[in-house]
Amino acid sequence: MTSTGIEQPQTARTARAPRPSRPPREGFSPLQWGLLFLFCIYSLLPLWWVLTTMTKSNGQLYSTFGLWFASPSNFAENVQLLFTRENGIFARWLLNSFLYAGVSAIGSMMFAAMGGYAFAKFQFRGRDALFTMILATIMVPSTALALPIFLLMQQIGLINTYWAVILPSLVNPFGLYLMRLFWEAGFPTDLMEAARIDGASEGKIFWQLGLPLVRGGLVTVALFSFVGAWNNFFLPLVVVNKDTLFPLTLGLSVWNQTSSSSGQDPIYTVIVLGALVSILPLIIAFLSLGRYWQGGLTSGATKG
Known part of the structure; x- marks a missing residue:
């Protein structure tokens, strides 16, 4: 018996080319594109309404189509009214927001950096x-802390001062948690x-050697703190009642509550314009610091 009849099927089986793998499909399916389009519409439609208003x-x-422009001359008039209404108090509110958010962001960033460094690099009892x-305090809603903060600020005489808004904003448990991850990674x-061993002091190690290595984490915490302080509404509402101390969020809310629907008083369009001005610093901050923020989140999420 020859081996031809036996070897030929084996040769055929072994010579059979492997089935090519199916190349991965690139891009989105029509359903995914449709969902993405609806999400973009949902996200950008309010901004488009603000631009047209x-x-x-x-x-x-009230008399024109809500999603289309009217007259460029109205825009110039609204800008003038925004910065001249009530003796130009909107500019004061804008400066107050920059003060609250800027000081809170820098202070919160430094406290979180020092606390995260201590928790990441030092061993002590009860660490x-x-x-x-500290992490458990993240679960406490800010509204539950309103009355204790008010009573505390009243006892130390800081009600109706800038410090009544700034000091509570310096405490950032989530920033402390992030900075510990950044220091460890x-x-x-x-x-x-x-x-x-080379003789460097603890202060020199922290300020000159450590901080440059966790720059992404510092920017991340500062950006989160800036956005939180900029959008803060409830805390200023509780601890300040002078209009010269209001941030933009509280000032625009007061304008909205006292607005008249009369056609002679274009307060609603002015409020909308003020809302747009209030988000411009946040957009600029994210665009200018976005690369540091994204890099910081990536480095903080991976431990070496």
């Missing part, structure tokens, strides 16, 4: 329990020990 008078706000207690303990 700026070109209308208060009467045109984990204390850190867990971006600043090796071996490098710190080598610096100590």
Whole structure:
């Protein structure tokens, strides 16, 4: 019996080419594109309405199509009214918001950096329990802290001052948590020990050696703190009642509550324009610091 009849099927089986794998499909399916389009419409439609409303008078706000422009001359008039109404108090509110958000962001960033460094690089009794207690405060809603903060500020005489808004904003448990991750991922303990052997002080290790390595984390915490302080509404509502101390959020809300629907008073379009002005600093901050923020989140999410 020859081996031809036996070997030929084996040869055929072994010579059969492997089935080519199916190439991965690139791009979105029509359903995914449709959902993405609806999401973009949902997200951008309010902004488009704001842009069109700026070109209308208060009467045109109700008599014209809401999603299209009216007259460029109305835009110039609304801008003038925005910065001249009530003796130009809107500019004061804008400066107050920059003060509250800027000081709160820098202070919160530095406190979080120092606290995160201590929790990440030092061993002390009760470290984990204390850190867990700090993280637990994230679950406490801000409304529950309104009355204690008001009573505390009243006892130390800071009601109706800038510090009544700034001091509570310096406490950022989530920023502390983020900075601990950044210190553990971006600043090796071996490098710190080598610096100590070379005679570097703890302050020099922290300020000159450590902080540049966690720059992405600093920007991330500062950006989150800036946005939170800029959009803060409830805290200023509780601790200040002078209109010269209002931030933009509270000032525009007061204008909205006292607005008249009369066509002679274009206050609603002015409020809409003020709302747009109030979000411009946030857009600029994210566009200018976005690369540091994204890099910081990536480095903080991966431990070495």
